[in-house]
Amino acid sequence: MALHFSSAHPISAxxxxxxxxxxxxxxxxxxxxxxxxxxxxMKKNLFDQGYLDEQFYQLEELQDESSPNxxxxxxxxFFRDSSRLVANIDQALQKYPQxxxxxxxxxxxxxxxxxxIGAAKMKxxxxxxxxxxxxxxxxxxxxxxxxxxxxxxxxKQKLENYFQLLKQVGPVDKATHSGN
Amino acid sequence: MNxxxxxxxxxxxxxxxxxxxxxxxxxAAATGMPTEFPAGLRVLLVDDDATCLKIIEMMLRKCHYDxxxxxxxxxxxxxxxxxxxxxxxxxxxxYMPDMDGFKLLEHIGLEMDLPVIMMSADDHKDVVxxxxxxxxxxxxxxxxxxxxxxxxxxxxVRKKQFELKELEHSGSLEENERESxxxxxxxxEGDNATSGCGENLKNIKRKxxxxxxDEQDVDDQADPSQTKKPRVVWSSELHQQFVTAxxxxxxxxxxxxxxxxxxxxAGLTRENVASHLQKYRLYLRRLSVPQHHDRHDGPFTSAQExxxxxxxxxxxxxxxxxxxxxxxxxxxxTALSSGSRRVxxxxxxxxxxxxxGFLNSGNASSTRSASVQQMNRGLSYFSGFSNSIESRQLGQxxxxxxxxxxxxxxxxxxxxxxxxxxSPQATRSSLPGGISNxxxxxxxxxxxxxxxxxxxxxxxxxxxxxQPLPRGQIFNGIGGHDSTKFGHQMSPNAISSHISGRTAxxxxxxxxxxxxxxxxxxxxxxxxxxxxHDSCLxxxxxxxxxxxxxxxxxxATGNVEALSNTSSLKGVTDLSNCxxxxxxxxxxxxxxxxxxxxxxxxxxxxxxxxxxNADFGSSLVAxxxxxxxxxxxxxxxxxxxxxxxxxxxxxxxxxxxxxxxQCNSTILVENSIRLKAExxxxxxxxxxxxxxxxxxxxxxxxxxxxxxxxxxxxxxxxPIHLDMDHSS
Numbered sequence: 001m002a003l004h005f006s007s008a009h010p011i012s013a014x015x016x017x018x019x020x021x022x023x024x025x026x027x028x029x030x031x032x033x034x035x036x037x038x039x040x041x042m043k044k045n046l047f048d049q050g051y052l053d054e055q056f057y058q059l060e061e062l063q064d065e066s067s068p069n070x071x072x073x074x075x076x077x078f079f080r081d082s083s084r085l086v087a088n089i090d091q092a093l094q095k096y097p098q099x100x101x102x103x104x105x106x107x108x109x110x111x112x113x114x115x116x117i118g119a120a121k122m123k124x125x126x127x128x129x130x131x132x133x134x135x136x137x138x139x140x141x142x143x144x145x146x147x148x149x150x151x152x153x154x155x156k157q158k159l160e161n162y163f164q165l166l167k168q169v170g171p172v173d174k175a176t177h178s179g180n
Numbered sequence: 181m182n183x184x185x186x187x188x189x190x191x192x193x194x195x196x197x198x199x200x201x202x203x204x205x206x207x208a209a210a211t212g213m214p215t216e217f218p219a220g221l222r223v224l225l226v227d228d229d230a231t232c233l234k235i236i237e238m239m240l241r242k243c244h245y246d247x248x249x250x251x252x253x254x255x256x257x258x259x260x261x262x263x264x265x266x267x268x269x270x271x272x273x274x275y276m277p278d279m280d281g282f283k284l285l286e287h288i289g290l291e292m293d294l295p296v297i298m299m300s301a302d303d304h305k306d307v308v309x310x311x312x313x314x315x316x317x318x319x320x321x322x323x324x325x326x327x328x329x330x331x332x333x334x335x336x337v338r339k340k341q342f343e344l345k346e347l348e349h350s351g352s353l354e355e356n357e358r359e360s361x362x363x364x365x366x367x368x369e370g371d372n373a374t375s376g377c378g379e380n381l382k383n384i385k386r387k388x389x390x391x392x393x394d395e396q397d398v399d400d401q402a403d404p405s406q407t408k409k410p411r412v413v414w415s416s417e418l419h420q421q422f423v424t425a426x427x428x429x430x431x432x433x434x435x436x437x438x439x440x441x442x443x444x445x446a447g448l449t450r451e452n453v454a455s456h457l458q459k460y461r462l463y464l465r466r467l468s469v470p471q472h473h474d475r476h477d478g479p480f481t482s483a484q485e486x487x488x489x490x491x492x493x494x495x496x497x498x499x500x501x502x503x504x505x506x507x508x509x510x511x512x513x514t515a516l517s518s519g520s521r522r523v524x525x526x527x528x529x530x531x532x533x534x535x536x537g538f539l540n541s542g543n544a545s546s547t548r549s550a551s552v553q554q555m556n557r558g559l560s561y562f563s564g565f566s567n568s569i570e571s572r573q574l575g576q577x578x579x580x581x582x583x584x585x586x587x588x589x590x591x592x593x594x595x596x597x598x599x600x601x602x603s604p605q606a607t608r609s610s611l612p613g614g615i616s617n618x619x620x621x622x623x624x625x626x627x628x629x630x631x632x633x634x635x636x637x638x639x640x641x642x643x644x645x646x647q648p649l650p651r652g653q654i655f656n657g658i659g660g661h662d663s664t665k666f667g668h669q670m671s672p673n674a675i676s677s678h679i680s681g682r683t684a685x686x687x688x689x690x691x692x693x694x695x696x697x698x699x700x701x702x703x704x705x706x707x708x709x710x711x712x713h714d715s716c717l718x719x720x721x722x723x724x725x726x727x728x729x730x731x732x733x734x735x736a737t738g739n740v741e742a743l744s745n746t747s748s749l750k751g752v753t754d755l756s757n758c759x760x761x762x763x764x765x766x767x768x769x770x771x772x773x774x775x776x777x778x779x780x781x782x783x784x785x786x787x788x789x790x791x792x793n794a795d796f797g798s799s800l801v802a803x804x805x806x807x808x809x810x811x812x813x814x815x816x817x818x819x820x821x822x823x824x825x826x827x828x829x830x831x832x833x834x835x836x837x838x839x840x841x842q843c844n845s846t847i848l849v850e851n852s853i854r855l856k857a858e859x860x861x862x863x864x865x866x867x868x869x870x871x872x873x874x875x876x877x878x879x880x881x882x883x884x885x886x887x888x889x890x891x892x893x894x895x896x897x898x899p900i901h902l903d904m905d906h907s908s
Binding site: 055058059061062067070073074077078081082105108109111112113115116117118 | 229230231232234235238239242275300301302322323324325326
């Protein structure tokens with residue numbers, strides 16, 4: 001089977017060797033390993049850049065055979081609810097006079113969810129928003145909320161990519177594991 | 181339910197042995213090898229955030245726990261009430277849209293006495309402290325990791341141990357101290373276990389423990405002879421022995437010491453006898469001057485206090501007295517009891533109330549009989565629950581009386597006579613809290629009556645005081661005092677309030693659908709009163725008295741709680757809260773069908789709910805500690821209640837004055853009655869709690885409803901002395 005690996009792989013140098021040994025028997029593995037590497041680096045970036053924190057590992061540990069897509073399900077759930085919450089906060093911010101108490105409640109909720117999945121950057125922005133809220137600093141709140149929204153959107157995109165890649169890698173993984 | 185719980189306790193026993201060596205179970209569970217315990221621990225998870233809910237649920241499953249999730253506090257409460265004794269532990273978020281997590285915590289503590297762990301992303305010390313003071317056994321900071329969750333089973337074990345110990349011992353001060361120390365140590369260990377939560381938490385925990393200890397100490401100091409004493413349940417046999425001894429000595433010469441000697445009962449203390457004697461004396465006096473209820477108020481009040489202490493005796497006693505007098509129909513008692521919060525839970529209450537209504541109709545005898553019948557019926561229901569246990573002991577009418585007893589007692593001697601509570605057991609107030617309530621109610625009633633308000637209660641109070649209301653039954657107490665009056669106002673009020681679940685009576689936040697559930701907590705009715713409000717069920721705006729605090733408060737106002745609670749009972753019969761007074765407040769319960777309810781009674785009760793709340797709030801404030809303790813331990817409830825009674829009574833009086841005869845109470849009454857009817861069917865299953873309370877009363881009436889109620893009310897952890905005692 002032809003090598004599909006792009007030369008962009010960090011260990012592309014090894015590919016030929018791998019291919020040599022495996023390509024006939026485990027062609028998928030090669031492909032998979034490349035993707036896996038991609039996946040691994042993507043994940044590493046997410047952590048290094050602070051988008052995710054340790055809590056995310058906790059989620060991964062909960063995943064097992066009985067719930068193989070647990071992490072993705074949770075993340076999907078999170079973005080579904082948080083998007084709604086973000087919209088509510090947006091709406092609430094439009095109101096005048098500002099109901100800081102209500103805003104704080106929303107944000108507390110958002111922060112709680114975000115921290116549960118390990119969304120570190122988002123959590124931090126939520127915290128700073130709450131600080132502005134406590135001081136009843138409307139301007140500060142507005143600015144801070146923009147950051148929250150941004151982090152929310154960025155993380156959403158990144159995790160979507162991550163899971164997409166994970167899906168690709170996953171099945172191949174299984175195939176290779178099964179020895180085929 | 182007990183059965184279900186049994187494996188846990190037994191395994192707890194094993195677990196404790198192993199837990200001391202570390203956490204082998206947890207370790208085993210972690211490795212995926214389920215062991216007897218803590219695997220299978222039934223946890224109820226409450227969190228409005230779907231993401232967190234899913235994550236924590238998965239974590240708990242990884243710990244091999246049996247998880248049930250709930251995103252709404254109201255649903256959680258109803259689930260807990262429905263399946264009393266099913267859950268071992270509750271994990272709840274603090275900030276929830278429909279109900280404050282702390283309120284839920286209070287409710288659970290009061291009604292089900294389950295260990296509750298709070299969770300929140302909020303790690304501010306004051307919030308964590310709040311959790312501690314409200315009785316949470318632990319506080320986890322989100323994001324929650326799996327490590328602390330692996331150790332949550334310890335809270336279940338600890339609680340069970342604590343309660344067992346409490347029950348076993350006859351309650352010497354020393355014992356209590358030892359208990360507290362053990363508890364404290366256990367808590368500390370627990371702290372270590374949950375170190376994942378951080379240093380802050382530990383410190384806070386220590387503080388909390390310290391605070392708890394302090395509270396306990398305070399209780400101890402306040403009532404040295406009573407704090408933490410296991411409640412003594414005055415079973416009919418025991419009471420018989422007592423009466424024999426008294427008669428032998430001569431009522432004038434009967435002193436506790438001699439009586440104790442004559443009785444030759446192991447584990448009985450002089451204090452137990454003394455308080456029981458006091459009640460008995462009151463009872464006799466009531467019998468001799470049935471029309472002079474008011475006069476009893478004074479002595480009653482004081483007696484109340486004394487009696488409060490011995491939880492068991494108070495209730496049991498009164499009932500007994502009642503039973504003895506033969507005046508109080510069992511039914512009435514039940515009705516009375518039902519009035520109290522406890523009753524409300526079970527459908528029994530309903531009938532009781534109805535009966536009460538009958539009684540009110542003025543034809544004392546006829547209504548009485550009618551009510552009695554109802555009560556008996558109601559009782560039978562109850563007996564199903566816990567009452568059965570009691571009823572067995574009581575023997576007859578007073579079974580119901582027990583829980584209602586308080587109420588009934590209040591209603592008046594008449595009722596007591598009717599109830600004939602055979603065994604003081606009923607009054608035992610198996611519910612630790614219950615008893616207190618009774619007392620409180622009684623005292624409240626007394627006060628009320630003294631006010632001169634038309635509360636029929638007041639008159640009844642006199643009667644009442646003799647009788648320890650079963651836990652919380654005190655609400656009923658209101659009605660209970662004047663047996664004569666029973667026919668009127670009181671009963672309906674009490675009952676209705678109770679039943680309607682209106683906050684007042686039912687401390688136990690009546691569940692809209694599960695009356696029974698609500699009543700379970702029959703224990704500190706007063707307490708429940710608060711709960712009831714809170715229960716998301718519905719609170720009708722009625723000024724709910726914080727249940728926790730209500731214990732203290734409600735008793736006096738007994739109904740104050742009920743009143744406030746009533747609002748919560750949307751339709752729940754929880755009213756059982758004895759806090760009939762509270763019910764009155766509730767005014768809101770328009771549904772009260774009982775027209776007969778005394779307006780005056782109501783007025784007392786109607787005390788502007790707000791006012792009541794406010795009043796109580798203030799009075800309660802003082803007793804916050806006591807209340808808090810109550811939450812923690814039923815035994816403490818009793819103590820707390822006692823203290824509260826004093827304050828409450830003043831409150832009540834205050835309220836009485838304020839309350840203008842309002843028809844609200846009537847409405848309440850009606851509601852309660854209505855509710856009762858509805859709840860009746862349900863009660864059978866649930867009123868485990870009631871068992872304790874009502875059992876005394878119901879005994880007669882009911883047929884010993886399968887003792888499931890017996891221990892079920894309390895998620896298996898109820899210190900049901902009932903079980904111990906009345907299984908005769």
